Amino acid sequence: MSDIEIIERVAAKGDGVTATGRHIPMTAPGDRVMPDGTIEPGPHHAAPPCRHFGICGGCQLQHLDDEALSQFVHDRVVHAARGQGLEPEIVGGTHLSPPLSRRRASLKAVNGGGRPLIGFREAGSHKIVDLRECHILVPELFALVAPLRAMLAKRKGKYALEIELVLTDQGVDCAIKGLSLEGLEQTEAVLDFCRDNGIARMTLDQGYGPEAFWEPDPVTVSPGGVPVPYPAGAFLQATRDGEDVLAAAAREWLEGARVIADLFAGLGTFAFVLADPARVLAAEAARDAHLACQQGAARNRKPVKSFHRDLFRNPLRAEDLGRFDGVVLDPPRAGAREQVAQLAQSGVERIVYISCNPSSWARDCKTLIEAGYRLKELRPVGQFRWSTHVELASFFIKDSD
Template sequence: MTDTVTIDHLAHRGDGVASMNSKPVFIPFTLPGEQVEIERNGERARLVSIVTPSPSRIEPMCRHFGTCGGCALQHLEGGAYRAWKEEQVAAALASRGLEAEISPIVPASPGTRRRAVLTAVRAGGRVLVGYHERMANRLVAITECAVATPRIVSALPDLTRLADRLAPRKGELRLTVLDTTSGLDVAAEGANGKAARDFPGLGRLAAEADFARLSVDGEVVIEIRPPALNFGGAAMVPPPGGFVQASAEAEAAMADAVLKAITGTKRVADLFAGSGTFALRIARDALVHAVEGDKAAIGALDRAWRQAPGLKTITQEVRDLFRSPLRPGELESFDAVVFDPPRAGAKEQVAQLAASAVAHIVAVSCNPATLARDLRILIDGGYRLCSVQPVDQFLFSPHIEVVAHLKRG
């Protein structure tokens, strides 16, 4: 049985929302103002047909849109899409009673996402490589991608051949693919044990595909060329499968906002520093203390710093900032702190920052909701919110990066 409804607005995950019997129903791939026919299943529904399309609806760029769960908003015109993302940031801040002038979002370009996390499974005698459907376990095998770099898209046949060797009989293989200055860095996790030990065969496959490096379950199989990323002139080789910002374009915009906020500072703490996205850039002008819980990431940062000419000292500390945040006494020697935590935010560390005398704080976040919570704590502790810069790192998804600058007093 189908129903016809009118979409009122987009929810924070990009689904259209309609009201039925005074209750919200979430319908993916719909837009505000559209009249649509749906099949309802509880609070969610499947789009059957569009009766009256929105003027903001456009043709999606990718043939897989609507089945692949990687993108949610390819059907929304660019200006309306960017305005919606900015509204998500404003709404998150407003939910915590915060008001700030929000700068226009830094846009993203198609084909610039340098890091992709693909899934591979065996199905019907063949291997599928792609992304899960939205809100489902079924895998969509992809042959193109509107957001990934051309080098990653071109490598899909080679990645499928690799998955055919490594995918377990049951379960999933995870492929983290990073487009670096020297080629693709491929890290496989969840491999078939026997196949994972065939280093000669895997090495030949990697060489034929011209991968820069291939790792399986954390162990480097072959490194033909160091898979380096350029962090402000410093060449950083990440640990296999390690976290880096998904887009070089967005990373540069975020770094520019961070550096602008701390101009003139002399000693900076970079918390949740990762492999040095910001620390290696900050060290051009200031002393840096980088703190990160991942030992391998800190090791990559240290090697990059030692090999890069002209940088000031970067001291490093491996520390779980959730369990052991830096306290006010440890923060007193810094005139600026930058922190870029996971999606859950940095509530424990922020509470200590709010009690500190640090002059400048720069918060970087991929989750406006937890960012707003953390900013509220800092503002209640006496900080003033000076600027908010959204960055569209994850094109066509509901996710948004934000850089916020606060000053004491």
């Protein structure tokens, strides 16, 4: 009897799994696990493009080809649904964001033995991978790693910095936490970095909260093609194509709706896509995002009314939701248990639920099913390419009695 085992699927944390339940790291469906533990690559085992793969915590699945990666994203979403007894009538095709498409990144920087190290953390460690290449970030973000390294190389002493990079309409928005400027020389070095690299905005947190240090022009992003002020640190979908796919699903499913509620609206990612001809109420708890959405609507004359409200502590009530033709919600990873409970009682005919966490989504949506809604369609989205982090768009319908 042969002891060779075949990898049948990829588990949620990225390990390959055999028919006997063995978890084998860095394996792909179709790989053969030999009796001595060596791996014979199968048809879906790809050569990782990045030299840092296996050490850097930014990616877990570069050893999968696109077919296996798509299947992984599909399975994560569908299995989460079925785990709560949710059976979608339609499962749409899986969307994968391409390489070099991530438009926001959180990097770390430390003084490692007299030289700056900048990158993501190693998997399961606080050590920093000093990035020399990256196949997920848009080129505009990665192009700043070397200049940042050169700027920090002039500093002496220990430091541990958090660097947030976001690609905006005007260029890269760079926010650094933990970088204190002492004296004219250090101040001029940061100013030179901003000017020489065309930085759209530099925000520094020197221990007293973030403050804008450099911003030649107001920084904006453009959901649905509508320029909206971008508050430093505000939530933005990880990739432009991922945002477009999610927004297109919401627009398709809510076509013909005249009055729409956008819950957990952020900067108006979905509100501005749905506005015209619909009127949209955009509810958001973060005050800076709410005000940015409000300003974007006013300046561009869009029928979007931004509403400041904490939907966790004070969800919109069922009686208020009942006047909308459709609702879209995109809550944080924790989900929206209380708000969904109100939605379930509202009787609103169409609900679009966007989620970055299939587990909390499935838990919430079980409430909708129990209230008589149908899961009409489910679309898996792999916006974080080569990561175990997956997203989805879903569409629920309440049939008229």
